[in-house]
Amino acid sequence: MLGHVFFQYEDLGQKSKANFETLLKLFSKLLLYTAGDVQEAISWLNELDREYKLTDDNYGIGDFIEDLEKKGYIKNISNNEQILLFTLTPKFEKTIREEALEEIFGKLKRSAKGNHLTPYSGQSEEPSGCNRPYVFGDPLEQIQFTESIKNAQINHGIHNFFLDTQDLEVIDTEAKVTTSTVLMIDVSHSMILYGEDRITPAKMVAMALAELIMRKYPKDNLDILAFGNEAWPIELKDLPYLQAGPYHTNTVAGLELALDILRRRKTHNKQIFMITDGKPTCLKEGNHYYKNSFGLDRKIVNKVLNLAAYARRLGIPITTFMIAKDPYLQKFVEEFTETNRGRAFYSSPSGLGNYIFQDFVRNRKRNVR
Numbered sequence: 347m348l349g350h351v352f353f354q355y356e357d358l359g360q361k362s363k364a365n366f367e368t369l370l371k372l373f374s375k376l377l378l379y380t381a382g383d384v385q386e387a388i389s390w391l392n393e394l395d396r397e398y399k400l401t402d403d404n405y406g407i408g409d410f411i412e413d414l415e416k417k418g419y420i421k422n423i424s425n426n427e428q429i430l431l432f433t434l435t436p437k438f439e440k441t442i443r444e445e446a447l448e449e450i451f452g453k454l455k456r457s458a459k460g461n462h463l464t465p466y467s468g469q470s471e472e473p474s475g476c477n478r479p480y481v482f483g484d485p486l487e488q489i490q491f492t493e494s495i496k497n498a499q500i501n502h503g504i505h506n507f508f509l510d511t512q513d514l515e516v517i518d519t520e521a522k523v524t525t526s527t528v529l530m531i532d533v534s535h536s537m538i539l540y541g542e543d544r545i546t547p548a549k550m551v552a553m554a555l556a557e558l559i560m561r562k563y564p565k566d567n568l569d570i571l572a573f574g575n576e577a578w579p580i581e582l583k584d585l586p587y588l589q590a591g592p593y594h595t596n597t598v599a600g601l602e603l604a605l606d607i608l609r610r611r612k613t614h615n616k617q618i619f620m621i622t623d624g625k626p627t628c629l630k631e632g633n634h635y636y637k638n639s640f641g642l643d644r645k646i647v648n649k650v651l652n653l654a655a656y657a658r659r660l661g662i663p664i665t666t667f668m669i670a671k672d673p674y675l676q677k678f679v680e681e682f683t684e685t686n687r688g689r690a691f692y693s694s695p696s697g698l699g700n701y702i703f704q705d706f707v708r709n710r711k712r713n714v715r
Contacts, residue, residue, distance in 0.1 A: 369400065369410045370419075374442050377434070378546050382587040384420055384432040414438075434586070442586050446553040447561070480514035488516040526567040526611035528604040529555055532622035533572045533588055534595040536639075537669075544669045545590040547695045548621045551667050553585050555619055569607045573600030575628060575635060579607075594628030594637050598646070601653040601664075608662060618657065621667040624675040626650050642678055654686040664688040669695060 369391070376387040388411065395401055401410075411432075414420045419438040424431035477490055497513040531552045537545040552570070559568050560582075571579050574593025577600040600620070608616040626646050627639045638646065657664055664686045668679045676692055683690040 365405060366410060366413050369407075370414075370441075371445065372400075373410075373414075374438075374445050377438075377442060377586060378549055379543070381589045382434055384434060388432075436583065439583050439586055443553040443557040443582075446550040447557040450551060450554040451558055476518045477515045478518045480511060480516050482511075484516045490515045490517055523615055524565050524567070524613050525563065525615040525617060526608055526613045527559060527569070527616075528607050528618050529568065529570045530577075530600045530604055530618060530620040530622075531570070531572050531585075531588065532574075532595060532597075532600075532620075533590050534574050534593045534623075534627070535590060536595060536623050536625055536627070537590040542695060544623050544695050545588065547693075548667075548669050549585060549588055551621050551669070552588075556582055556585065567611055567613060569604075571600060571603055571607075573597065573603075575599075576630075577603040579603070594635070594639065595622070595626050596628040596630065596635075597622065597626035598629045598649045598653060601650070601657070605653070605657060605660070605662070616660075616662045618662060618664045619667065620664060621669060623670040624666075624668050624672075624679045625670075642674065647678065651682060651685050654682050654688075658686045658688075666690045668692045671695075 372394070373387060373391055376390050377384070380386040380390070388407070391400075391410075392407055395407055401407060411420075415422065415432075418435055419441070420432040421435055422430055423433050477493055480489065480494075493515040494509065494513050497515065498507060498509045501510070501513055502508060529552060531548055533545065537548060556568060556570065559566055568582070569579065570582060570585070571577050572588060573596055574591055575596055577596065580588075597620075601618070604618050608618070625642065627643070628635055628637045629646050629649055630636070636645065654664060664683070665688055666679050666683055668676060668690060670676070679690050679692070
């Protein structure tokens with residue numbers, strides 16, 4: 347007899363969710379929302395478990411917390427054994443940066459050398475794997491004697507052996523450069539205004555960029571700063587704990603500090619990455635703050651554009667990561683980027699990882715996922 351036999355549905359996939367790695371990814375995201383507050387993140391994880399049944403009888407949230415401590419992701423900083431007060435370890439901070447990098451830029455392999463390639467060859471510590479004819483001024487230690495003697499035998503014969511400069515070959519090298527980068531992140535109140543969370547995706551982009559530079563270009567210099575009413579330098583380990591404060595957006599102060607940092611760097615190549623919602627609302631005049639949160643104040647905007655032009659004259663491109671979807675704010679970022687002849691990535695908080703990329707150097711605009 348033809349037909350179908352139906353059995354009681356059993357969600358086997360639900361049971362497989364209760365494992366350490368799956369909960370770790372979710373917990374990492376919650377830590378970004380709680381600005382690194384482990385206790386609050388655990389509380390949220392418990393709420394999600396009650397609502398969505400993330401765990402089962404074999405592995406619970408208590409097991410997960412115990413594993414976090416055993417594996418060195420969190421540590422108890424309370425002197426009382428009865429009171430659990432956890433904080434993140436450097437290992438977990440690095441894990442959060444790596445997950446942000448994977449989500450936004452995809453998986454990248456660690457570079458063996460970590461330098462930026464240029465289209466030029468020349469004296470450098472990095473061999474290209476090829477030989478080239480000797481040119482006056484090449485270091486003697488780069489001469490390939492075996493190949494050079496072989497050339498002399500071919501050119502002059504075995505019985506009349508002598509070595510000429512035309513016979514010499516040297517190992518070719520690739521010229522590589524290092525870059526000094528300043529990463530700016532906006533922590534003004536507008537990053538959480540009207541219930542829209544912009545600070546969490548901003549932190550994800552900042553951590554992904556920082557991890558990308560450290561992994562791909564370990565010889566580069568990386569400085570990080572936050573800007574609100576003022577601008578101040580922060581450490582890499584501080585990124586997960588950043589919170590949007592009761593600040594206005596003093597983009598002028600942020601750019602001035604970034605340029606001052608880069609002025610002290612000795613590398614030839616310098617750049618600025620700025621992560622913001624694009625709305626400057628404040629600047630400092632002596633001891634007084636000039637503020638205007640309503641729209642784009644031309645007095646403030648002109649100061650910002652002047653710094654963009656100044657950075658361009660210094661040869662410092664600015665790449666802006668725009669974490670907002672407001673058309674008038676995107677218009678300002680476009681004007682700012684065009685003035686600097688830099689680059690911009692436009693994204694909404696919900697569309698993280700899906701950008702519109704605009705390059706004013708090559709006059710190119712495209713979607714990036």
